[in-house]
Amino acid sequence: MLQYLTCGESHGKYLMAILEGMPSGLKLDSSYINDELLRRQRGYGRGERMSIEEDHVEIISGCLKGETTGAPIGLLLENKNFTIDSLPPLFRPRPGHADLAGALKYREEIRSILERASARETAMRVATGAVAKRLVSEFGAGLVSHVVQIGHVSVPKKPLSFDEIGEKVKTSILNCAFPQAERDMIHAIDLARKRKDTLGGTFEVIVRGVPPGLGSHVHYLRKLDGRIAQSLMSVQAIKAVEFGLGRDYAETPGHLAHDEIFYNRTRGYFRKSNRAGGIEGGMSNGADIVVRATMKPIATLGKPLRSVDVRTKRPMLADFERADICAVPAASVIGEAACAFEIARAMCEKFGGDSLSEMKRNFRGYLAQLRHS
């Protein structure tokens, strides 16, 4: 029942979100959300706007004295770049964007499409995701994201632990946990910038500490992987989503594709591998949830692609709006938020409860049940 709506245009006065269904009693302050927003804004390869504008969200409802009350949480973010009323109309749709299909669908001038389709909207997804992260953290769960590929540069196959990744990305300007790969990525970005080109890439989100049994196999809309896939694929520019071995499952034989089951007193049931990415039968299985998403290169190019003027139908170069070279680090933060929301939603469904203390009591009851299963 956890749900949210966002609104706001890229250069409008405000962005807003309403997050409905959070339990009461969760400590929450805007600085936590703003830290996440800052994470989204950073990243080598971003254009000018990002550097000048630091987002600050205001919690305008659903919180009293620093704790949620159970009422809908309103988040308000003032755009410093509030120029929508004076921006010129656009007539040359950019390939790779919502511009053309949106203008045709809504019978709108391209500007009004672009203002909503812009990745600026993801600020509110990060903000709501931050609240979700706060919630899941109360249950001992945590999320981390890191960039695993930009252009032709991939990180080594060597897996790092959740904590290592969390530690390493702190000092990375690309949210990358491998310093050598990061250097190569920076180089690739510099090269792309020189060529007035852009770069896409792949990031990974890991959710640790989720108990087995979130999501369900009984109905397709309850499957946790399906929900996370929707959430991630709906992030601007995301074109691929994979769990665990993902694409590589195609060439992995069955006897190497699954995670054998073990048991000991201390850990209960456990696995020695995590090829499934923590999800079996549409449910969390207790292992880390590991999901990767691939982002296409920014579609607004310094050297614009060919397009058509929608008034004259004559060939023209596409409009040029903004100048990020690579936004994969930002996308990784957004993807983390998108996952956090789905985990929080699944937890609210599984554990019910209207207050954090009730939800925790139900959660502890479930953990005890698991221990005796």
Add this chain to the structure above:
Amino acid sequence: MLQYLTCGESHGKYLMAILEGMPSGLKLDSSYINDELLRRQRGYGRGERMSIEEDHVEIISGCLKGETTGAPIGLLLENKNFTIDSLPPLFRPRPGHADLAGALKYREEIRSILERASARETAMRVATGAVAKRLVSEFGAGLVSHVVQIGHVSVPKKPLSFDEIGEKVKTSILNCAFPQAERDMIHAIDLARKRKDTLGGTFEVIVRGVPPGLGSHVHYLRKLDGRIAQSLMSVQAIKAVEFGLGRDYAETPGHLAHDEIFYNRTRGYFRKSNRAGGIEGGMSNGADIVVRATMKPIATLGKPLRSVDVRTKRPMLADFERADICAVPAASVIGEAACAFEIARAMCEKFGGDSLSEMKRNFRGYLAQLRHS
């Protein structure tokens, strides 16, 4: 507003589905649905059950004299293998299945989890998808699927047209459009069978004839790619979903990653490439929608994996239930159905209407609007 629920267990008496929200006036008979069910059952690499049991669905409501009435469509499929009451309990969860997480979550014996989690349920997804396909076909749209990888065997990169694929898969026992690749795939399956192993793979679904503007950029739950991703990822054993260039976007530079826009009188706006897989900004852009999904190898192995007896907690080999070696061809048919449903749902939303004739009138109005845009 188009929605459905399915129910039924793998060895229960019936599988059922209720599809709610279809317009009236659509010609529909069970033979069309049964043909799709047959497509799902075929495929080299399937176990014994598939060969003996031909599914027949009965349309038990929502149709009068061969046409839908607007009322919910009830689909009933009698299981020939109705043995659920006499099947033994299971105690050794199979890695890669819902068995363990499901048993823990629902406090159920493994049998009752497996009976619902089984891919048998996908028969009803194919059945509802078949109805959806009938609907979208009325609007000139069509779907085709084909297997592009099994194990290490991939089809050539050379793209085939929608019609070529549709033609070629007709004579393929693997729903594969490339005869040489098919032979190699068959060989790989034979080898896996010999080794008591299983194989996964990748299939592609193509939707042709969808107008620009299905889905929307305005709200994340309206994005067509997000919805299709959820629908596909929620199919049993699917672990990756990609649109267009998909994973390869990571290493494709921006100037080669998008589809430039052209216009001529006859075609209106058009593209010469389709890297986006037909979706930009969460909307169909008028090009073919191209989506690929990767299936993990069947988790029930002839040479069972290590597991634990849930009663004694002692190490045991996993239970063995059934013996498909490779179900990627079946998955491709199911994936096609899953996509068909989402296309139909998006069309019902976009064009409204309660009768097929009203929906078509609205559709034609939109096409005319597009022509004058």
Add this chain to the structure above:
Amino acid sequence: MLQYLTCGESHGKYLMAILEGMPSGLKLDSSYINDELLRRQRGYGRGERMSIEEDHVEIISGCLKGETTGAPIGLLLENKNFTIDSLPPLFRPRPGHADLAGALKYREEIRSILERASARETAMRVATGAVAKRLVSEFGAGLVSHVVQIGHVSVPKKPLSFDEIGEKVKTSILNCAFPQAERDMIHAIDLARKRKDTLGGTFEVIVRGVPPGLGSHVHYLRKLDGRIAQSLMSVQAIKAVEFGLGRDYAETPGHLAHDEIFYNRTRGYFRKSNRAGGIEGGMSNGADIVVRATMKPIATLGKPLRSVDVRTKRPMLADFERADICAVPAASVIGEAACAFEIARAMCEKFGGDSLSEMKRNFRGYLAQLRHS
């Protein structure tokens, strides 16, 4: 997340329902459901069909060995009167029915509208409601319904207790708890029959044993009274829904309109009156939920009303289909089912949990919390 769909036509082969979201571990057998269906079929004033046809539902999924498994519950009811294919078309819409608006909306012949709009569909609402009743009974809650008015005959204002009502209606052929009123109602029905007329009336549903805090004030779609109102108003022929004092609130001054709050050790917070009908601020307040609904008279009259032939547009008398004189007793059973579903849904949301034992554990935790509040 508890949800259901129904399908089936009045004279079709089957009626079906799929109930999705029930916890595992609930004892359930078809005889319990069939008893409720029988309650729906009884009642003085019904036509011929009711007396000959005893409904039997088969639980075709979601249950194993007499207990739910968490999987969707499929309910199948075979219509003994399966004549839909041979029934003649209809051309004279009946005032007060879906006939005309439905035929215009769906471009359908009246028969296909009537077959779905018919109150026959309520059999499946009773069946799903019966499962819901089973669930809520596990939490100490119970429902009872009784007829409080038919035509001009009302029951005395004297309130009976939940148990008294439950006891008294057992021997009533009108589901009425007041024998004298029942006799007068029977007389009124006999008179109406003689006049080829029909009668409406009002029934009351009481839900006992619901803890405070089902539903919520925070969002309009979470309000329990709003949900129950939708559920009841969507039952065929229901035209008014009231909680507690209902319409009489209009003329009750504030100081007599609310339920003062008291407290003692044994009972915790309690009230000495129940004007609110157990709901304050969109939430259960711990008192009995008391809701009344008014049903219009059956719209198919022995002496048909004026209508129009839809082919010729000439004035004609309306088609005549069936011959109940008064269905308020049946409606009261249906209303009880509709309420039971909403209570069960609210409980599933509030207490979460996938198994009955988990849900009960969460429930007990909440009760303990209440005791210490």
Add this chain to the structure above:
Amino acid sequence: MLQYLTCGESHGKYLMAILEGMPSGLKLDSSYINDELLRRQRGYGRGERMSIEEDHVEIISGCLKGETTGAPIGLLLENKNFTIDSLPPLFRPRPGHADLAGALKYREEIRSILERASARETAMRVATGAVAKRLVSEFGAGLVSHVVQIGHVSVPKKPLSFDEIGEKVKTSILNCAFPQAERDMIHAIDLARKRKDTLGGTFEVIVRGVPPGLGSHVHYLRKLDGRIAQSLMSVQAIKAVEFGLGRDYAETPGHLAHDEIFYNRTRGYFRKSNRAGGIEGGMSNGADIVVRATMKPIATLGKPLRSVDVRTKRPMLADFERADICAVPAASVIGEAACAFEIARAMCEKFGGDSLSEMKRNFRGYLAQLRHS
């Protein structure tokens, strides 16, 4: 698919709403919304706050140059009375309010419950309803509301036309269309004020110009009366909802309870009566939709009711917060908004379309279809 969320507390900094799913191309400015907000604030019998604080909503997204764009519409209303952080806690729950059940459910102090449960929230329902009204007005539909009872004073049974009501309420300080009744109502309110008492009442909402076929009989959640009932019943303090004859159906015999069907060239199908309140079989039938709702008296009394201090559990008088005597006129405006939203939602579903011009084209097509039916 039209949906909205609201957030905000009674004495918080802002109230907000996000309305998602509106078509593009609808002229919209805040003055129209503010006029509706003003209507909500007026009314003899209101307390001090109402008179000092004039609400002004700002449209912060989803509109460009005075027209909707299809993007979510954000509405922001600054509370002049932003004191929430300094307001004292409350410990004596008011009977008739969410106070006690809410505090128990959410483990919250009463203040945080009351701040959200307060009717202040309805400002945003009126704001979103105003946008909905703008939409339906484009299709020739309109809404009017009027107060029909306050305390023991009812308006005469003599029905007025839609236009007459609209005209008469303009000059009424009680949104009442009958001047003599209004005078008596004012007198009743004055008397109640003197007695430190409060008054409830009943209002009626009429929707004119809705074509037949909104809503549907096929599925209970599609029934238009069920949806309107939910929407109205979820408005603060509403306890009864009735369509057409409503409660009086109970004593109206069948031959006087329905609306016979006529036809002529000019009007098509029509009725000479409107007992059904414009809805048959869960669908609009083309006649005015007429729905009445009853509001209980304000639960905050000048002479407080008995309650309990939640800290000590000792008997105490209830907290006193605010001092309206009668808010039925305001409720009628809110009810109008609640209905407008449901009509708009049903229209969006029925006519589809992303732009107003597309929706109108589809609408015209349907009207032409009706004319030829």
